[in-house]
Amino acid sequence: MSVTPYVFDGGLLTGAAAAQGTTVAALTRRIIRAASLINTTGAPIAATVYLVPNAGVAGAANTLISARSIAAGESYPCPELIGQGLNTGGQVQALGNGLTFKYSATDIV
Numbered sequence: 001m002s003v004t005p006y007v008f009d010g011g012l013l014t015g016a017a018a019a020q021g022t023t024v025a026a027l028t029r030r031i032i033r034a035a036s037l038i039n040t041t042g043a044p045i046a047a048t049v050y051l052v053p054n055a056g057v058a059g060a061a062n063t064l065i066s067a068r069s070i071a072a073g074e075s076y077p078c079p080e081l082i083g084q085g086l087n088t089g090g091q092v093q094a095l096g097n098g099l100t101f102k103y104s105a106t107d108i109v
Contacts, residue, residue: 002109006030008092010038010102017050017058017093020101024090028109031085035078035103037096039070046070047096049081054089070099078103 008021024030037047049065050058064080081103086092094101 004107004109006105006107008103008105010100013047013094013096013099013101015095015097017048017095020092020094021103022091024086024088025107025109026088028107029085029087030090030105030107031083032081032092032103032105035081036101037065037068037070037076037078037094038100038102039072039074039076039098040100041098042072044069044071045096045099047076047099047101048094049078049101050093051081051084051086052091052093054087056090058093070096 046067047070050062052062070076
């Protein structure tokens with residue numbers, strides 16, 4: 001077994017759910033250790049974050065943060081994601097037009 005840190009340096013979200021970071025590699029599990037949604041705009045923006053399983057799609061069944069309003073200038077630490085995991089083929093997806101999303105995790109092979 002090997003344990004490797006994984007860091008997604010951040011992506012600018014749009015109004016449609018999109019992958020954030022890489023898909024979890026074969027024979028690997030990814031455990032999220034920290035995550036942030038950052039709003040540098042002058043208005044609140046609704047954010048939704050999904051933990052999508054292999055061959056799945058973003059939807060109600062895998063939503064961890066649902067339409068949470070992120071205030072102008074706010075950095076939200078996403079406690080809902082801490083300790084959550086993904087198996088091989090899974091991915092984090094998010095939406096929130098204009099927000100930045102970043103996270104770190106541990107990949108266990």
